[in-house]
Amino acid sequence: MKLPQSVRALSPLSPPAPLPSLCSCLPSYNVLQSHGFPSPVDYDGFYDSASTPVSSQKPRKPLIAISKQNRDLHPIPRENPDLLDWMLKRCVNSKDLVGGTIVHAACIKTGCTNVFFCNSLISMYAKCGGLQSAHRMFDGIPERNVVSWNTVISAYVEAGQAAESIELFNRMQQDDGLVPDQFTFGNILRGCTSFRNLDIGMQTHGMAIKSGVESNVFIASTLVDMYFKCQSIEDSWRVFCQTPIKNAVTWTSMITGFIQHGHKECALALFREMLDAGVEPVKFTFSTLVKVFDEPVMLKQARQAHGCMVKLGIEIDVLLWSDMITMYRKCESMEDVVKLSSRLRNKDLISWTALLVAYSQNGYRKDSLDIFREMIEDSTSIDRFALAAAIGACTGSEATELGRQLHAYAMRTGQMSDVSVGNAMITLYSKSGQICKAENLFFQMPCQDIISWTSLLTCYAQNGHGEEALLLFRDMLRKGLKPAMFCISSAVKACSSIASYSLGKQLHLSAVKSGFITEISVGNALVTMYAKCGSIYDAWRAFSYMPYKDIISWNAIIAGFSQHGFANEVLDLFHEMQQVGLPPDDFTFLSILVACSHSGLLAEGLSCFELMRDTYELEAKMEHYASMVDMFGRAGKLGHAMKFIKTMPYEPDLSVWEALLSSCKFHKNVELGKFAAEKMIYLKPEDPSAYVLLSSIHAELGMWDHKARLLRMMKDRGVKKEPSRSWVEDKGKIHVFSVEDKSHPQTHELYMKLEELKMKMIEAGYTPDINCVLHDIEQEQREYSVFHHSEKLAVAFALINIPEGSPIRIMKNLRVCRDCHTAMKLISHIENRQIILRDANRFHHFVDGACSCHDYW
Known part of the structure; x- marks a missing residue:
């Protein structure tokens, strides 16, 4: 069944018509007809099928409601039957089955057994939970009407x-x-x-x-409701059109059907038709209508609907008030939320929770927690929804302490077993980096739903535990759970963190099969994953096939090309992004500055930095200043870099001085390097970067005494250098190597392959760059060490195990040294293989003896 498309006249991008004057907005039924719903005259008849007969049920024995102990009840006068009716209503209102049975006995005793009282007794038994008694009462009636x-x-x-x-x-x-x-x-x-x-x-x-x-207004309203709830919206519309007289319930039922089937514009059109027909909406009409306004672009229409309620004199009770709070929350208008909250004096649990969620989801987390405290002080019974919303409001530095208190409150009130509260706590611990607590909480939950699995999976992925995330995803599939959209996107992000290209491709296929490939969050995750796994071509294809692109999509592909060193492509994408009318943010400019820095485009980088501050009025962050210092330093303009640092509006942090020190190492400027290193050590004495970079400068210049003093200083302060590691993926398994590693099962084959490569490289003019070895040892030992760096062992493994024609993807935790960079270029030419190496700074694409960085990294 093909359902109608959105009504163009009511598109969120078009100016909304004022709701109080609805008759001027649309002609009768024309809009609905133009979108697939025929007019009433198109229907000459409807279904005329008879119901299928069902086998009759055997009559049951009449209910004997009076017992021996009830025979001495005070008699109720036969001439006062209204009292019996009143007593039955009291029993119904209080759900008092025992009292109703006593009244039944009194009816028998006083002789009030006419059909009217029998029907009342049937109703009483049914509403008080005695369905079988009601049926026995029904079977015992001598004359039923x-x-x-x-x-x-x-x-x-x-x-x-x-x-x-x-x-x-x-x-x-x-x-x-x-x-x-x-x-x-x-x-x-x-x-x-x-x-x-x-x-x-x-x-x-x-x-x-x-x-x-069928033309009865009550039957028509019920039919409209029945058809749309049975997923037959077109039949619902036919009944609505054929109904000659429609009351507010009929109109509201049809409007509700449109909304629940996703036809929000059609619902608005019908609401305008309702007013144009002179039918005054009721409270429930507006309770349904406010669900239409669920995004910021519809704020003006939401306010018009609110104004229409006021003009029509609709009483805004607690439930409608809560719906309106939710409406303004989704429209991101906290101004209207605050105004509404001041007008309701007596709040119940639903209204408190709606207000709490509104503040929490619009960034007012502190105010949200204040509301939660007010709820407790007001002795409001806190349910699982309110508690989960309060837990979701905890973030930042205060998350740990507040989360601990809310966790204790949930345990004290017995709500910790609720799955929604458990999911909120897992997310809270994930935000504060407490992975073990999130993990323990997950496995202690009595039952987990798909949100529980997704929450823990996201926790692993966001905190750098990619392998654990993928293992959890595998366990989820083995349990027969169907992954949700956010679950797949989190698993794709986990592949990004461990650079698992093959698993990422499998997840891409899973997203296609599950129908989530068109979701923007999945598309963004795939673009980032392919870029971080070294396949910028696949990243570009994933970006190109996305039906919708937001700022995150553009930032992901721009960052991908930036990491791979394609600065010209980054600038082209930036101009294209401007042409489609999407304003860049600070992350966009950071990727551009990094690309310009790595490619030596100093003039273009300066122009973009000024464009960011002057044209787009974006405040430059520390990362932008560090990129500019790196850009000046790589270009050899160390004096300009120092001047730029002095003009910064705030004190430079570790990243700025590290960028300057890296440039000093590249250009062998010892004095300025010492100054930058001292600044780094002062800011973070436990960080090994300053010691290692300065040691490297001294080692390359043969200043071994200075290097030894730095190493002693590191030892005395307990600072340890991170060991170099490289890893490569083969058949879904990650193989990790360190310098001079001999722990791999194929060690003998690897070292034989390296010797073979060494002979071919020497024939091609290769000379080991022993300056990359920072230890004062014999030249032969230095040559042996430099030729058995982790990335060389990884490429030897890849040449042995990965089939010819397939690119080799190697990941490294530190920056690649000059000798390995030279070796990779020669190996790509000798073996005729494409080698993609990701180090701590960027990607290097080695093809036929050349690198994409043009030896500028």
Whole structure:
């Protein structure tokens, strides 16, 4: 079934018409007709099928409600039957089955056993939970009328026993020969609605047509509701169009159907038609309508709907108030939320929770927690939704302490076993980096849903535990759980962190099969994953196939090309992004500055930095200043770099001085390097970067005494250099290597392959760059060490195990040295293989003896 498209006249991008003057907005039915819903005159008839007969039920024994101990009750005068009716209503209101039984006994004792009281007793038993007693009472009535049948049918419908209600409906016509009225059909249709039984509903509709009650406004409203809840919105529209007289309930039912089926513009069009027809909306109409306004671009229309309520004098009770708070929250208008919150004095749990969520999800987390405290002080009973919202409001440095308190509160109130509260706590611990607590909480939960698995998976992925995330994803699939959209995107991010190209491709295929490939978050994750796994071509394809792109999409592809050193492509993408009308943010400019820095485009980088501050009025962060210092330093303009640092609006941090020190190492400027290193050591004495970079400068210049003093200083302060590691993926398994590593099962083959490569490289003019070895040892030992760096062992493994023609992807935790960079260029030419190496700074693409960085990294 093809459903109607959005109504263009009511598109969020078009100026909304004022709701109070709705008749001027749309002609009668024209908009709905233009979007697939025919006019009423297109229908000459509807279903005329009769209901299928059901086997009759055996009559049951009448209920004996009076016992020996009840015979001495105070007699109720026979001439006062209104008192009996009043007592029955009291029993119904208080759900007092025992009291109702006593009244039943009094009815028998006083002789009030006419059909009216019998019907009231059936209703009392049904509403007080005595369905079987109600049926026995019904079977014991000597003369039943239509009301008797309607009462017992309604009782079975309310109890959720649709089959029994249908059977009674058939017996009503067969046994007593009674003609069903509008209430009979209404009860049966309500049962079909509850159980989503479209077939029986259509048969009942046909019988209603034959009985001549289909035009009744009550039946019409029930049919409209039944059809749209049974996923037949077009049949619902047909009934609506054929109904000659429509009241507010009929209109509201159809509007609700449109909204629940995602046709928000059609719902707005019908609401305007409703006012144009002179039908005044009721409170429930607006409770349904406010769900349409769920995004910021619809704020103006939301305010118009609010104004329409005021003009029509609609009383805004607690439930409607909560719906409006939710409406303004989704429209991101905290101004209207604050105004509304000041007008409701007596808040219940639902209104408190709506207010709490509104503040939390719009960034006012402190105010949200204050509301939670007010709820406790107001002695409001905190349910799982309010508690989960309060937990979600905890973030930042205060998350640990507040999370601990809320965790304790949840345990004290017995709500920790609720899955929504557990999921919120896992997310909270994930945000604060407490992975073990999140993990323990997950496995202690009595039951987990798909959100629980996704929360822990996201926790692993966001905190750099990619392998654990993928293992959890595998376990989830083995349990037969169908991954949600965010679950797949988190798993793709985990592949990014461990640079697992093959697993990332499998997840890409999974996203295609599950239908999530068009989701923007999945697309963004795939672009980032392919870029970080060294396949910028696949990243570009994933970006190109995305049906919708937001700022994150553009930033992901720009950052990908930047990391791979394609500065010209980065600038082209930046200009294209401007042409489509999407304003860049600070992350966009950071990727551009990094690309310009790595490619030596100093003029372009300076121009972009000025564009960011002057044209887009974005405040430069420390990362931008560090990129500019790196850009000046790589270009050899160390004096300009120092001047730039002195003009910074705030004190430079570790990243700025590290950028300057790296440039000093590249240009062998010892004095300025010492100054930058001293600044780094002062800011973070436990960070080994300053010691290592300065040691490297001294080693390359042969200043071994100075290097030895630095090494002693590192030892005395307990500072340890991170060991160099490289890893390569083969057949879904990650193989990790360190310098002079001999722990791999193929060690002998690897060292033989390296010797073979060494001979070929020497023939091609290769000379080991022993300056890369920072230890004062013999030249032969230095040559042996430099030729067994981790990335060379990784490339030897790849040449042995990865088939010819496939690119070799190697990841390294530190910056690649000059000797390894030279070796990779020669190996790519000798072996005719493409080698993609990612170091701590960027990607290097080695093809036929050349590198994409042009030896500038």
